[in-house]
Amino acid sequence: MRQVDEVIAARLTSDVPLVRQVAEYIVSGGGKRLRPAVLLLAAGAAGYAGAARFELAAVVEFIHTATLLHDDVVDESGLRRGRQTANAAFGNAASVLVGDFLYSRAFQMMVRVNDMRIMQVLAEATNTIAEGEVLQLMNCHDPDVDEARYLTVIRRKTAKLFEASARLGGILGGVAPETEEGLADYGAHLGTAFQLTDDVLDYSGAVEEIGKSLGDDLAEGKPTLPLIRAMAVAAPSQAKVVRQAIIGGGRDEFQQVLTAIQATDALTYARHAACRERDAACRAIEVLGQSVYRESLLELAAFSVARRY
Secondary structure (H helix, E strand, C coil): HHHHHHHHHHCCCCCCCHHHHHHHHHHHCCCHHHHHHHHHHHHHHCCCCCCHHHHHHHHHHHHHHHHHHHHHHHHCEEECCCCECCCHHHHHHHHHHHHHHHHHHHHHHHHHHHHHHHHHHHHHHHHHHHHHHHHHHHHHCCCCHHHHHHHHHHHHHHHHHHHHHHHHHHHHHHCCHHHHHHHHHHHHHHHHHHHHHHHHHHHHHCHHHHHHCCCHHHHHHCCCCHHHHHHCCCCCCHHHHHHHHHCCCCCHHHHHHHHHHHCCCCCCHHHHHHHHHHHHHHHHHCCCCCCCCHHHHHHHHHHHHCCCC
């Protein structure tokens, strides 16, 4: 991971000072570097130890960071990872344009690896993520979004880059097709588990631990799984409160919505959904031989649902 950070620092160079300033601000913002870690562990499990894994790990982090820059502008977010978002610090225009720079720099880097299959995987993943972002925008302030529609958004917007990261490790190692698919399935389920856990933490975490304000999803009118479940099983009066909160957005009804979530045990329901994804991720890599990398992938799956941040 230190070597990945060295690649990231080297590839952020630009003769435009604001590009460098905003990019360094967001990349150094204390993220977990989960996607690069998945790629490195998958490559290790596949028996690959070449330098391309560091370049590609930086690529997936740049793609992820670009989505964060654009996300925060769309969501009008002011806090991420316990500090000001880039759009709050530098303005919306700078955030969008530096996000574009990170996307294009990521594609410059993947071309350097000179592997058409790798470029196909990353190009498809980037396009799928963009579609997921638009689907999420369409779902905002819509209380009729059901669990299936919501999971479609998660799998495109969040899980796809985890899937690509794990698949790239397999491609670098030249594994058999069934092993590559197992790694890809692991990544997809892991990413889904992470997002479902984020949904739970938005209504139960500690601000100082999760690094953002509680109720951000509600303020943005996002119908996440705890809200979808609460509306499905709550008493009509409570379900109406949740519906109106999603339609209107804002934090004014947060306490009432939280009461409805707690009354319906919706957080437990969402946690169980995350645990099912964790278990599916673990089953997917049974195709791998025993190694310290496989054990670390299993530990990461466990962390995805046990974390508090």
